[in-house]
Amino acid sequence: MAAAIAVFATVAPTATADIPEPGTTAQSVFNKPGPHPVATPVRTNPCQESVWGMVEHIVVHMLGNRDDMTCTQAFPNGLDSPIGVNTYYPADIAELPAAPLLVFTSGFGANPGMYDALARQWASHGFVVVIPYEFFNSLVYVPALGVATAVVAARDPNSPLYNKIDLNRTIFGGHSGGGQAALQAGTVFPGIASTIDPAMRVRGVLAIEPGPLAVGALVSVPTLFLTGYNDFVVPDFAWVRWWQYNLSFQAPAWIANARGVSHFSPVDGLDNYLHTGTALAWLRYQAFGDEVAKAYFVGPDWRLPADKTFFSVERNALANALN
Structure with a gap:
């Protein structure tokens, strides 16, 4: 995010969703709160309460965002440590089976609180969500944290998450530089997961408008690339296709280019970020086997191509062969 601002300045399985009517969008079906209340120690405030946050606030609104962003006090948006991990989980997790893990990395220069609404939605649908951050947020050591x-x-027996994280259902995600880091994690972690924990298995990568320092040919788990028609920082026609999606031949891969989505849309409100429903549908499909969500990505009549949200959608041969 910071790099783009500089450029501008200089120039437990949840219930399966109801079967949607023909013509409905993933956004209208899945962009809804889940059944679980959310627990988190994270506290946010309007980003414009700091000088750095005010600059980010002005820029994203000039570039089309409609809602005000939220930030934590992580430096430079406040005086808290610039390095850390924010955690979100279902408040009723003690009553649930172990939950899948989503490791989501913020964009370059972005404050982790900007993804608070997304994290809360995912946690309300039964995920444990961790958002590691250290300002640059662009290399694999960040999701490793x-x-x-x-x-x-x-x-930890003293943690509310003791024996409540299902590492067998680990998914990496991220936006911009964090999307690049998530792809790097999808390259590195599948081969070493069992050495971290015998139960750990990487189920997929959610790469939202990712940076260029990752190669699709090295990613060995299912991957969804989300791009934006109005994104001039990570254009759909650039590296996200050249050496990321187009070179994804080890595992199923999808790419979806949404109309009206810019590079900063993921830090807009949930209703104004038009990939929100699609991202949740893919997560539910990968982590819970949700059949309605799966129908948007799998089978000869997969629903995503008919979704009017998108300018274009594609899937590779391995995704095409799924049933």
């Missing part, structure tokens, strides 16, 4: 935090919590 999230994994370490989750593993420690799952093994």
Whole structure:
């Protein structure tokens, strides 16, 4: 995010969703709160309460965002440590089976609180969500910090997440530089997961407008690339296709380019970020086997191509062969 601002300045399985009517969008079906209340120690405030946050606030609104962003006090938006991990989980997790883990990395220069609404939605649908951050948020050691935090919590008898994280259903996600880091994690972690924990298995990668320092040919787990028609920072026609999606031949991969989505839309409100429903549908499909969600991605009549939200959608041969 910071790099783009500089450029501008200089120039437990939840219930399966009801079967949607023909012509409905993933956004209208899945962009809804889940059945679980959310627990988190994270506290946010309007980003414009700091000088750095005010600059970010002005820029994203000039570039089309409609809602005000939220931030934590992590430096430079406040005086808290610039390095850490924010955790969200279902408040009723003690009554649920172990929950899948989503390790989501913020964009370059973005404050982790900007993804608070997304994290809360995912947690309300039964995920344990960890958001590791250290300002740059662009290399694999950042999601590794999230994994370490989750593993420690799952093994700590004093943690509410003790024995409540299902590492067998680990998904990496991220936006911009964080999407790049998530793809790097999808390259590195599948081969070493069992050495971290015998139960750990990487189920997929959610790469939202990812940076260029990742190669699709090296990712060995199912991957969804989300791009934006109005994104001039990570254009759909650039590296996200050239050496990421187009070179994804080890595992099923999808790419969806949404109309009206810019590079900063993921830090807008849930209703104004038009990929929100699609991201949740894919997560539910990968983590819970949700059949309605799966129908948007799998089968000869997969629903995503008919979804009017998208300018274009594609899937590779391995995704095409799924049933």
